[in-house]
Amino acid sequence: MPTPYVYLVASVIAETIGYSALNASAQFTKLWPSLLVIAGLGGSFYFLTLALKHMPMGITYAAASGLGVIFVAVAGVVVFGQKLDLAAIVGLALIIAGIVIINALSDFAVH
Numbered sequence: 001m002p003t004p005y006v007y008l009v010a011s012v013i014a015e016t017i018g019y020s021a022l023n024a025s026a027q028f029t030k031l032w033p034s035l036l037v038i039a040g041l042g043g044s045f046y047f048l049t050l051a052l053k054h055m056p057m058g059i060t061y062a063a064a065s066g067l068g069v070i071f072v073a074v075a076g077v078v079v080f081g082q083k084l085d086l087a088a089i090v091g092l093a094l095i096i097a098g099i100v101i102i103n104a105l106s107d108f109a110v111h
């Protein structure tokens with residue numbers, strides 16, 4: 001996996017940790033999850049800036065946003081016991097398809 005994609009995935013993982021901690025922070029009333037929100041989202045932005053050194057902004061942000069939605073949805077299911085209905089699963093599959101199409105076929109993406 002080329003370095004920009006490593007940074008992109010690191011950004012999404014940090015974002016997932018931050019947003020999962022946001023749910024656990026109980027509206028910032030719990031200290032440790034609240035600090036994890038700040039660290040996770042700060043780390044996400046840091047790694048996103050590293051990816052932006054090598055990738056176009058539009059593609060980077062689209063991929064990070066799409067992957068972030070998917071990772072956070074999976075974290076919701078695994079960590080918080082949330083359920084996804086068929087429409088949510090189809091929507092997430094379409095996001096994945098869009099990311100794959102952009103990165104495999106677009107001249108705009110890094111190859």
